[in-house]
Amino acid sequence: MNVATCLNHVEPHWVELPALMDEHGHVMKRGALQSLVMSMVQHLVQAGVKRGDLVGLATLGHDQYIITTLAIAALGAVSMPLPKLPHLEQKMTGHCRFVIGRLANSDPKDDATHLDFPNAEALANPPAVESVKLFDEAGLFRISHSSGTTGTPKAVAISHEEQTQRLRQRSLVMPIQPGQSLLLMMGLDAEVTMTYVLYVLARGGALIIPGGNGGAELLRTLENASPNYVLSSPHIWAGVVQAASERHYTPNESKPVIFLAGGKPDEATVTGSVNHFNAILMSDYGSSETGMLSVNRFEKMDKAWSYAGKLLPGVQCDALDPETYAALPKGKVGILSFKVPGMVSHYWNAPEYDRRFFHGGWFSTGDLGCVDEKGFLFVGVRVSRIVNRKGVKFDLDMLEKFLTQLPYIKENAWIKIEQIGVEKLILFVVIDQSSNSAKESKTHIKQALGERYAPDQMVFIEKLPRTGSGKINRDRLLELMQSSTSAAEKLN
Template structure:
């Protein structure tokens, strides 16, 4: 069911306009802080970004696309702002992937300069093959005139003058490109998703209308800026809406995260169910005493995890759904009443679904083969339309045309929309194998094997490998089965699992760990490569 979105505030002419408005409205409020102790008010953030933009102007010259390879901390947030004030397109590079993926992103954008730090290069062992601007060297390059400019623009200059002094304020409009975020490459080469100022501001506005954030909201920023959720929620939602963001560079560092949530009264945490279970095991519930919003995505929220969170934290987790191409939020559960277009008021949190689409978003399912629209409740390929839909992939018109048809984005995910408008995700179309003419879902096979083995997520992953007779066949990569493959095979047969869903015993492969991307998802490309490379039993 489509729910309309109220118009964007007229003052939101770009992401930078929206931020500067908040910096002038609430100059003394804390805008951002991080685990090193760094802390900036809104006024200080604007001044720091203004000064840094002057240094970057000298260092970067006329470059339009500028890479950043930095973790989510105060300096990297300010660096993104500084590039925005210059009118440049900031491209946050995935430092958790490999050299080839970074090289591809750099080449596709024509990036010739990347802002990074010695510490990042040392830890990630990736070095972009372009000129590097080291963040550690910046303080020595800040001139007295830069500081004077920052003080004037941060506190005194009217907006009209700021627009003349800062290209990003004077020339950038809603439909101009704000960033390029690269897909993980988990199913192929990474594609550059172009997101405009309108895309991101609309998604911020949609999230606000769905969740209704408090004025003094404190957001935990642990997802990297090369991740669309980390970029939109972790960076811009706070700055556009006047909230405080607390950054930490490692989402797996549960003890530090618990400490930050406790010390700074964090009210909103966004992550994955796996991350949350880690926090529950390593942190005291008291450390999350201020938590009101727990947004979970990227993987299915299992019933037992849902119950565990409710029991320990005394709040209802909000499972949601999004993709990079959609800026990224499409739908999210909210433990509160929601009024539907037909006049009914319902409870907007429905476990097992990913919630109601955010306002201004239309969702439908279509037949994967014919593309014909399907009725409510019918499982099909999920398509989304709304102001958060990307304009396309960078320099890839053919790839764009495959997924964007008449304004509808084809997500590649399978699911259905029920009579009340709640969206349920059942699988990803790329995670199917066609065996003997039947589509076999990898996730369904994984679920059956985990149930037979009595193991949890990330202990088993299913992919497909080439087969000379049938085109492809299922392969199970596992870290722990609590039984032999022969025994698991017998249990699957006894449980009545469809024959085509049961992999051959020879195609069970023991591995040290299931490959995961830097954003917590199974790396499907690495998984398939590992399966092809590994000898089978």
Template structure:
């Protein structure tokens, strides 16, 4: 056993290699926490607090309202909201009604919205008044029949609620929503129903709780089918790894967007399963984060590297006490070692790197929080998660130390892609999910991602992984962020280009960076081109969009060539 799964030997004694997963709907977490901690706070939102008893009652009310409007088991309900109480109520309400939730990014353009609504077949959407015009403009091109519209002001404390319309006017965000039978206010749906329990028969193993869209940067976004059992499993696994976390006692910083599967699992589902207070952050703003740390004292802070980078480099850092933060799991992008050390120094807590993907609900690996952590590693597979490195061309498992594609198998792995059997068959083989990430495992069972298969740079026949070059650039004292791509080169085929953001008040020349890299990297890996920027393009979860940098670089080169020829 230990040879086949060398990682198990490195599990802390408190984490069992195999766990029990209740075969219940995902909503059971909320019912359980409301039964055990009815008067504990479930949500903190800009000064307003909601207890577990209240959250469960509103989720039941919302479920009744959906059912009354014809939402049936298996129907898709889209939620297009930032982190607000309405997001949590809509999510659990839709699940209580037996619907499948379709989480929708509030930043989506009309084109992206039309694709997702048509692909999922969602007839109902819950959205914000300030997004109403965008949603209503696509309605005729999609199956949408019902729009449920809410406002940030709906769940603000009394005085903030009074002031909110004036703030909206000043910022010119005062949309006029034409309410009627097809466009209804969120609060009126809640008020029309009694908070009686809603019981819909759910088959946890087979019924789809969530359609989560992914892969939009590599073509058309696909709906990942995650069952109630998948999402329950990932929350239970998370609890086993965070074994010191106390039920009913934690406060989670909800800065990751809940419409992204990483925030949905590590903030919302996990938070509700342990009856934590979830501090909802509608927009990541460092000053507001500091303010919430001062006021609410979060103990857990799941995030992305860019979130921690923004905090530790902020001018006001010294004015705030971050010692309340005990545990942070960083995901969605590689965590630079420098950032980990600095953050742990400031908080006295633990910051570890993890790994996951939407198709796995999403987490599959993390470094032990209170055990042996390995810098640069995504850590050990989570309980009941089997992993191997395979040769992409033959599918054969490779021995420790050899680089290949990471494949994972476990109770959190998706059922497949919605209505895409061929694409499902390409990545799901005998229960094994091919991740598209290139990595290796060491003798102790710690895994390392060297890069996305698609991001690898091939220069003069050599494979170069952007992550390795970025890690080296991060070590330079003037560098705050770095991203590396391959650009065309007449001699080597491709060469390395680095985009660099400097820390406030610091600079370095190309020669200095070159010298820094030369001491740490083989000659063929050293960036040959640099571009200095004030910021890098990122997703909502803080992942740098390398593909966008490639596109911008390509456009720039076309423009330069045209200028030369004219």
């Protein structure tokens, strides 16, 4: 099935249902959205876009992004959100035949044809083109980049069939009904966001587009729109909860279901979600390569931190021995490996990563964990985040959590690099400048960590860069460090 058929009207009255909404109550109905998609198809045909062409998506508005993605899919072309990292954006743009929207960093010095999104008048009066054949058969739908949590975003090629499987998967956890709504608090370039967008439209639901991305702005949208569901990341949702706490916000009668993608909430976020929103909080575990694998419902922090919920139907999971890669008995901890409908079989143009992560139809996430006899999943640290320093192994994620508890640190992130065969640890720190200077913080951090856990290099920055799904963008951190080494302060 071509994913663009998600706008097909299952019932005649669906044409009048809301499809896109904003916080002010402005509504675009499904029929109008479908007309705009078909108009965009005609504009793309006039520009020369053909089946199989790779079309890069640069900076676009939410509605423009959705319209363009569906139009590209309907033609049988392939969309690719362009990463905001300068070197990756430039590299990926070089693969595209067309680019739509404004580039974030690079100049259009490539061979791609650069197109602007049509204005309202042009969309209302599309060009006359020869009959357009819309493709229904399976083919490549979208090339999406993984979050880059490990420092290396990888291009994931998702077919129409694989995306359709992921839409079916969402029905197991979000039984949205026609006329109900989902508030988007994540960027559309994230694979998980686009999957929810397509799923909601296919079910006759509406997407609410927020007016801003700050905690207070998102809280205002939530208050005005009263959605049935919310899609966010733990980091973004924590900002909304904090804004609600500062306002002493009290819950209304609605009880929204909050889906957190890309991680788990902390205890304060769980408690605040219940107290301020009377909300049901759910967190999924999965990846761009596999789609959703398990779902965990939070009402209070009464389960082990490693608990990731129960595997969804159809998901197979093995824990592999880190040395032999043999499957371990249930309940034994190893490197998690999955096989699931909708999983991709390889990366796009990256055979070196295929050999590392894909084996015989299974995908290894790089996370340590286990699954018990009842299908409950437990996920620990990612293997690449374990450091062995002078025979002592420790987890960089645990160090991040430890430093976050210090009153003068707002955020921090560790990355591990290898220089001439030696592991180096780089710590990026966002400090509360009202309570400490960088020099004072450097001394305090060194004392708090001790010699064994001290980083080899410390960099003070104003804000941690994040991906569209709210995760720390470690690839961007490396880029910042390399481009401004004068800002780095080394620990002696």
